Amino acid sequence: MPELPEIETIVRSLQPLIGQRIEQLDVINNVVIKQQDYLPGELRGQTIRRISRRGKFIIIDVGRTRFIVIHLGMSGRFYLDDAANSRPKHTHVVMVLQEGQELRYFDPRRFGGVWLIFDSNEVVRRLGPEPLGPDLTQDYLASVCQNRRVAVKTLILNQGVIAGIGNIYADEILHRAGIRPDRPAGSLRPEEVELLRQAMAEILKLGIANRGTTFRDYRDGLNLPGEFQSMLKVYGRFGQSCLTCGEPICRDIIGGRSSHFCPKCQT
DNA sequence: AGCTCACCCTGGACGC
DNA sequence: TGCGTCCAGGGTGAGC
Numbered sequence: 001m002p003e004l005p006e007i008e009t010i011v012r013s014l015q016p017l018i019g020q021r022i023e024q025l026d027v028i029n030n031v032v033i034k035q036q037d038y039l040p041g042e043l044r045g046q047t048i049r050r051i052s053r054r055g056k057f058i059i060i061d062v063g064r065t066r067f068i069v070i071h072l073g074m075s076g077r078f079y080l081d082d083a084a085n086s087r088p089k090h091t092h093v094v095m096v097l098q099e100g101q102e103l104r105y106f107d108p109r110r111f112g113g114v115w116l117i118f119d120s121n122e123v124v125r126r127l128g129p130e131p132l133g134p135d136l137t138q139d140y141l142a143s144v145c146q147n148r149r150v151a152v153k154t155l156i157l158n159q160g161v162i163a164g165i166g167n168i169y170a171d172e173i174l175h176r177a178g179i180r181p182d183r184p185a186g187s188l189r190p191e192e193v194e195l196l197r198q199a200m201a202e203i204l205k206l207g208i209a210n211r212g213t214t215f216r217d218y219r220d221g222l223n224l225p226g227e228f229q230s231m232l233k234v235y236g237r238f239g240q241s242c243l244t245c246g247e248p249i250c251r252d253i254i255g256g257r258s259s260h261f262c263p264k265c266q267t
Numbered sequence: 268a269g270c271t272c273a274c275c276c277t278g279g280a281c282g283c
Numbered sequence: 284t285g286c287g288t289c290c291a292g293g294g295t296g297a298g299c
Contacts, residue, residue, distance in 0.1 A: 001291085001292070001293085056293080071293080071294090072293095073276095073292085073293060073294085074276085074277095074291075074292050074293065075276090075277075075278085075291095075292095090277085107276095108276080108277050108278065109275085109276045109277050109278085109291090109292090110275080110276055110277085111275070111276070111292075111293055111294075112293085148269080148270095149269080149270080150269075150270065150271095154270090154271095157293090159293085159294080166292085166293070167291095167292065167293085215291095255270095255271080255272095256271075256272065256273090256292085257292070257293095258290090258291075258292080
């Protein structure tokens with residue numbers, strides 16, 4: 001379940017590839033290509049100029065009007081490997097680089113996708129502000145919560161409201177903030193909105209510092225697991241004692257997503 | 268407009 | 284051992 005910290009970790013681990021020449025782009029399974037403005041062959045000989053992140057999207061800039069945008073969905077991986085190693089089943093797109101290396105897009109469940117587009121903004125323009133950026137102010141968060149009856153967890157999972165938070169970090173953020181995930185967003189008091197904003201920044205930064213969470217499938221750009229799973233306070237801990245107060249962790253379905261919270265710490 | 272829910276998909280866990 | 288069933292969930296879009 002790659003979310004913002006996992007995508008950020010991948011992007012950081014791939015920075016050494018800036019300046020590398022693309023030998024070719026192999027599209028093995030065309031169904032993962034969500035949009036194709038140009039032919040894969042047009043990338044031959046182009047240089048990787050920039051690798052960045054917006055929300056949960058990886059954006060590779062290979063020219064002013066040539067972008068490769070990648071979303072990993074649930075089970076996707078995007079990692080560097082030796083071309084000599086056999087490509088595992090479910091490897092859908094491969095960018096062949098110099099010196100016998102290649103970047104592989106692998107996704108068994110195929111919830112993710114790849115965009116070969118002229119303008120990366122086309123994919124990411126619908127996203128809300130970055131939770132670690134300057135636009136996610138207390139005023140902004142208060143305004144999107146106002147008069148909303150939807151559960152606060154569902155709201156922060158909405159990528160059009162805030163970009164990058166997924167199910168695991170949403171549960172951890174709400175536990176840190178002391179807010180029950182099923183609270184209607186509009187019921188949050190101003191001080192709770194501020195607690196939520198602070199918890200978002202703290203938890204996401206902690207996730208990045210620990211190179212992401214490997215709960216099942218996640219690997220970084222060098223195919224290495226993350227470490228944040230050892231620091232999870234509620235996600236995946238149904239029935240176990242809350243690490244803060246000892247109360248058993250509850251599990252409930254909110255907005256169709258499995259949700260974990262402490263009934264004592266979170267009100 | 269806001270909200271809920273079904274759907275897409277495969278691997279792994281589990282029960283018999 | 285092997286088969287069937289269930290569960291995981293990001294994003295989209297239908298429908299209320």
